Amino acid sequence: MPEIHSRFTISEEHDGGRADAVFAKLLDISRSTAATWCGEGWLTRSGKPVAKSDRLHAGDEVAADVPEQPDPLAVVVEPVEDLKILADDEHFVVIDKPVGVAAHPSPGWVGPTVVGALAAAGYRISTSGAGERQGIVHRLDVGTSGVMVVAKTEHAYTLLKQAFRDRTVEKEYHALVQGLPDPLEGTIDAPIGRHPGHDWRFAVLDDGRASVTHYKVLEAFGRASLVEVHLETGRTHQIRVHFSALRHPCAGDLTYGADPRLAAELGLTRQWLHARKLGFTHPGTGNWVEFVSEYPQDLQYALDALDSGLV
Secondary structure (H helix, E strand, O other): OOOEEEEEEOOHHHOOOEHHHHHHHHHOOOHHHHHHHHHHOOEEEOOEEOOOOOEOOOOOEEEEEEOOOOOOOOOOOOOOOOOEEEEEOOOEEEEEEOOOOEOOOOOOOOOOEHHHHHHHOOOOOOOOOOHHHOOEOOOOOOOOEEEEEEEOOHHHHHHHHHHHHHOOOEEEEEEEEEOOOOOOEEEEEOOEEEOOOOOOOEEEOOOOEOOEEEEEEEEEOOOEEEEEEEEOOOOOOHHHHHHHHOOOOEOOOHHHOOOHHHHHHOOOOOOOEEEEEEEEEOOOOOOEEEEEOOOOHHHHHHHHHHHOOOO
16 A cells, blocks of 8 residues: 555544544545554644544544555465475365464464465465465464365365355364363354454354354363364354353463463463364365364363373
């Protein structure tokens, strides 16, 4: 985005409006972008930075002085040392995604991506859809590790994308949740939407999107339980939100109410959530294929600590 240098006088129409909302309209940008620019000090009133929640009034002299912005959707070719290849053929590549890696570029994310890592490793993948999402038929959160498939051809992209849309793909997650869920096996059917009071969070809401999670306790350790999870829907943060709503948040998930003391004792700096297994119909042969990701070191350490009785 090119640099911006604009001056405005707030009109009666915007009197009393929040700074992020008003600047979003004046500059024709998203409200989240305006909030970010407020935080950077690029949006001012009478020469002084405004906070995103400040109220602007008719007659206020405001300005936007924004330096040139890099394209947030540009694919940065960057190797990721811990990213492992579980399977590779002419149709797709199956990876073991480490924590801290996004599926693809997006506004606000400046770290490594699966798309960039595969490009750095010399992979040519499908270019269907938006350029920054080439080959991406499903996503894992930045803070979630595990198995993920990326299409390498247009044919594979189309079939795999449809398989995820039709929910014919088997996605098995493992999560370490606080306490012991009751019953030991069950279904969480609760709609999910954006949290009304917190940015970047989601919550169970009456007017949210239908969300269904099936779970089964694999092992109970007392202070926490290892559960197997199958998703009927694929909402953002679904597993984390649903177990938090049950008052059994994922261990280490401070965003959704996990106990920070237990997280520290288990050595966790992120939620204990792992995409364990992925199964789908091979887009070339039509055969059913499955791939399994082993627990990464930090998650295994937490399990070992619980199993040994150290925590």
